[in-house]
Amino acid sequence: MKAKTTQGREIDLKPETLDVLRMRLRGPVFAPGDLGYEESRTVWNAMIDRKPAGIVRCLGNADVIACVQFAHDHGILLCIKGGGHNIAGLAAADGALMIDMSLMRGVWVDPHKKLARAQAGCLLGDVDRETQVHGLAAVLGFVSPTGIAGLTLGGGFGYLTRRWGWTTDNVIAMNVVTADASLVRASSDENADLFWGLRGGGGNFGVVTGIDYVLYPVGPEVVGGIVAWPTSEAPRVLELYRTLAEKAPPELTLVALVRPAPPAPWLPKEMHAKPIVALLACYSGRPEEGEKIVAPIKALGKPIGDVLVRRPYVQMQTLLDATQPKGRRYYWKSEYLSSIEPALCEKVIEHAARIRSPFSAVILFQIGGALNRLNAEHSPVGNRDARYLLNITSSWEQAGADEPNIAWAREAWEDMKSFSTGGTYINFLTGDEGPERIAAALGKGVRRLAEIKAKWDPQNMFRTNRNIKPS
Numbered sequence: 001m002k003a004k005t006t007q008g009r010e011i012d013l014k015p016e017t018l019d020v021l022r023m024r025l026r027g028p029v030f031a032p033g034d035l036g037y038e039e040s041r042t043v044w045n046a047m048i049d050r051k052p053a054g055i056v057r058c059l060g061n062a063d064v065i066a067c068v069q070f071a072h073d074h075g076i077l078l079c080i081k082g083g084g085h086n087i088a089g090l091a092a093a094d095g096a097l098m099i100d101m102s103l104m105r106g107v108w109v110d111p112h113k114k115l116a117r118a119q120a121g122c123l124l125g126d127v128d129r130e131t132q133v134h135g136l137a138a139v140l141g142f143v144s145p146t147g148i149a150g151l152t153l154g155g156g157f158g159y160l161t162r163r164w165g166w167t168t169d170n171v172i173a174m175n176v177v178t179a180d181a182s183l184v185r186a187s188s189d190e191n192a193d194l195f196w197g198l199r200g201g202g203g204n205f206g207v208v209t210g211i212d213y214v215l216y217p218v219g220p221e222v223v224g225g226i227v228a229w230p231t232s233e234a235p236r237v238l239e240l241y242r243t244l245a246e247k248a249p250p251e252l253t254l255v256a257l258v259r260p261a262p263p264a265p266w267l268p269k270e271m272h273a274k275p276i277v278a279l280l281a282c283y284s285g286r287p288e289e290g291e292k293i294v295a296p297i298k299a300l301g302k303p304i305g306d307v308l309v310r311r312p313y314v315q316m317q318t319l320l321d322a323t324q325p326k327g328r329r330y331y332w333k334s335e336y337l338s339s340i341e342p343a344l345c346e347k348v349i350e351h352a353a354r355i356r357s358p359f360s361a362v363i364l365f366q367i368g369g370a371l372n373r374l375n376a377e378h379s380p381v382g383n384r385d386a387r388y389l390l391n392i393t394s395s396w397e398q399a400g401a402d403e404p405n406i407a408w409a410r411e412a413w414e415d416m417k418s419f420s421t422g423g424t425y426i427n428f429l430t431g432d433e434g435p436e437r438i439a440a441a442l443g444k445g446v447r448r449l450a451e452i453k454a455k456w457d458p459q460n461m462f463r464t465n466r467n468i469k470p471s
């Protein structure tokens, strides 16, 4: 079978060569045609269709070490799959040896020290469920099948970010298999340069096999959910969003969405696919307080649906899952914002009215709070001036409809990017966004990342990511 080297040359990977690797592993190896190969190689975004030469579902550090050693010895390109949710499909590369982490999903919680140790193949839901057994939570994202590794290595934000910062601000150590196939620990005491780089610099420095998170008391019940109105109410609803968000306590996170209504059971059938505006809220403090704070949302006009109620935190963490299924086609554009201006709200409404598919949306995430309090040099995730994130999410089903749906997102972004802080979220970059957008995401951190890369991966073995070349 054909494989690719790190230099992009095509080489023959003989079955007996792959057998040598097989003998060193506990986890299964898949070649094209094997049962399991298709499931591993496919990622969330159906726009991506890449075929690795071979796939290993690793069962522990030892398997990861064997893969990195094998790739090193044969000069073969490596790619790493966490949850496979990256929109640019960075987990899969043609001709590469894919390290699929999906069997490494253990989570160990120390409720006394308020720490969770998670294997890097975990999805967000794995960590949420195990930590909530103890009434604790890590700062993770909004959609439970997202991988913790990609999310954390690129920054990470969710309903708890306003209280405790980027996900990566709340990591205390990682285990990493580096380019020379050794297993090292990265923390502020051990390999501190590597630890700095991993907190926003992505998978540039090795295969992360475990992540240790600080946990906080959350739930088990929060006040959370969503309220929706017909789009004619959008000016009033976005004005409420703007003013409520500005004075919201850190326990409250608000998200505004303008989009065609999904076919959700809590929305009247006749409204499905019709334009709506919705506010998503989560108050992670005392529920009694949360009910008072979200009251103005529930009192606005005549909602067509209202499921903003007390609910378990783990359920809150899955509320959006059905709107983001694996296997659709996706294209996003994103910008950080320092505030929500009325003029931006007008643009959001204008561009949402031009959406070309029932699955697309313009979304405003509120993230300001704790992340703004650390200094820019704390870690490469940076963007310490970001208070909101504008996410123009185009999503559709047919390959033949790529062009108008991508064009819609690009046009909306062109018209709204002037509101940006100048920064963007590295984890939301699509495949056509290159080095200048990586620089916008990582800012001045790029130079230091290149130096760290030169020390830990001088041959640029880990390159199928938002790649920072060694300096």
Ligand SMILES: Cc1cc2nc3c(=O)[nH]c(=O)nc-3n(C[C@H](O)[C@H](O)[C@H](O)COP(=O)(O)OP(=O)(O)OC[C@H]3O[C@@H](n4cnc5c(N)ncnc54)[C@H](O)[C@@H]3O)c2cc1C
Binding pocket: 043, 044, 079, 080, 081, 082, 083, 084, 085, 086, 087, 089, 090, 091, 101, 120, 121, 140, 141, 142, 143, 145, 146, 147, 148, 149, 150, 151, 152, 153, 154, 155, 156, 157, 158, 202, 203, 204, 206, 207, 208, 209, 324, 427, 428, 464, 465, 466
């Ligand atoms: C539906 C959806 C919802 C999302 N919601 C949020 C959200 O609420 N908050 C947020 O911050 N982000 C969110 N994201 C963005 C998300 O953080 C990124 O897509 C992230 O890359 C996903 O991580 P993954 O492990 O699933 O990705 P993958 O596609 O598996 O990997 C992404 C990148 O990380 C690398 N990588 C993966 N695992 C490892 C590892 N063990 N060691 C080294 N490198 C590794 C991969 O090689 C690749 O370069 C969302 C994405 C989607 C599609």
